[in-house]
Amino acid sequence: xxxxxxxxxxxxxxxxxxxxxxxxxxxxxxxxxxxxxxxxxxxxxxxxxxxxxxxxxxxxxxxxxxxxxxxxxxxxxxxxxxxxxxxxxxxxxxxxxxxxxxxxxxxxxxxxxxxxxxxxxxxxxxxxxxxxxxxxxxxxxxxxxxxxxxxxxxxxxxxxxxxxxxxxxx
Numbered sequence: 098x099x100x101x102x103x104x105x106x107x108x109x110x111x112x113x114x115x116x117x118x119x120x121x122x123x124x125x126x127x128x129x130x131x132x133x134x135x136x137x138x139x140x141x142x143x144x145x146x147x148x149x150x151x152x153x154x155x156x157x158x159x160x161x162x163x164x165x166x167x168x169x170x171x172x173x174x175x176x177x178x179x180x181x182x183x184x185x186x187x188x189x190x191x192x193x194x195x196x197x198x199x200x201x202x203x204x205x206x207x208x209x210x211x212x213x214x215x216x217x218x219x220x221x222x223x224x225x226x227x228x229x230x231x232x233x234x235x236x237x238x239x240x241x242x243x244x245x246x247x248x249x250x251x252x253x254x255x256x257x258x259x260x261x262x263x264x265x266x267x
Contacts (some may be wrong), residue, residue: 099100099256099257100259101190101192101257101259101260102255102258103194103209103255103257104153104154104191104255104256104257104258105152105153105253105254105255105256106143106148106149106150106151106152106153106154106157106253106254106256107148107149107152107251107252107253108145108146108147108148108149108150108151108159108250108251108252108253108254109140109145109148109249109250109251110141110142110144110145110148110153110159110249110250111140111165111204111241111242111247111248111249111250111251112133112135112139112247112248112249113133113157113241113246113247114131114132114133114134114245114247114248115131115133115134115136115244116130116133116134116141116211117132118132118133118134120132120133121132121133121134121139121140121175121265122140122141122142122200122202122207122210122214122248122250123140123142123143123198123200123210123211123213123214123215123217123218123231124140124143124174124175124176124179124214124218124221125210125213125214125217126218127205127207127210128205129204129205131240133247134246134266135173136165136166136170136171136172137163137170137173137174137175137178138171138172138173138174138175139175140174140175140176141180141200141248141249141250142198142200142214142218142231142250143175143176143178143179143218144159144175144180144227144250145250145252146196146198146218146250146252146254147159147162147163147175147178147179147182148163148241148252149196149197149198149252149253149254150182150183150186150193150254151182151187152254153191153254153255153256154185154186154189154256154258156185156186157171159178161179162178162181162182162185163178170236176217176221177217177221179218179221180221182222182239183221183222188254189258190258191256191257191259192256192257192258192259193222193224193254193255193256194228194255194257195228195229195230195254195255196218196222196228196229196230196252196253196254196255197230197232197236197252197253198218198229198230198231198232198234198250198251198252198253199202199232199233199250199251199252199256200232200234200248200249201232201233201234201235201236201242201248201249201250201251202233202235202242202247202248202249203235203236203238203242203243203244203245204245206233207233208233210264211232211233214231215229215231217232218259220245
């Protein structure tokens with residue numbers, strides 16, 4: 098039986114939709130007339146996953162690992178950032194048990210892209226695709242998402258951390 102502390106993290110991210118930018122969600126190019134605006138590729142699903150993993154491993158948040166406005170991350174694929182996050186987790190003695198992410202968007206219909214998203218996320222982390230769940234929902238026309246102004250994602254991650262818990266510097 099595997100030992101170690103089980104830890105849960107929660108992540109959330111949202112970005113505005115803009116013209117003349119491709120839409121990337123879960124590491125997959127999604128056909129749509131707008132894309133998400135951000136410093137990197139603005140993949141809200143992967144950003145939420147990174148935050149959830151960071152929370153579970155007591156590593157702060159995505160901005161702690163990858164500071165916003167750092168020129169190194171301008172236009173970078175969020176899958177690259179996810180892979181680097183996985184490396185940091187391993188160095189901290191953490192193993193991903195599972196990830197569950199929900200993408201919140203009024204359109205386009207995302208279900209055709211879910212299998213590829215699961216594959217890209219799991220490959221970036223070096224885990225099995227059965228450890229990744231991707232879902233999509235709408236807001237039924239409510240709020241900025243319902244008006245087609247943006248998209249969001251929320252994620253939960255479970256990790257197993259070997260050894261003793263890292264002490265907070267607080």
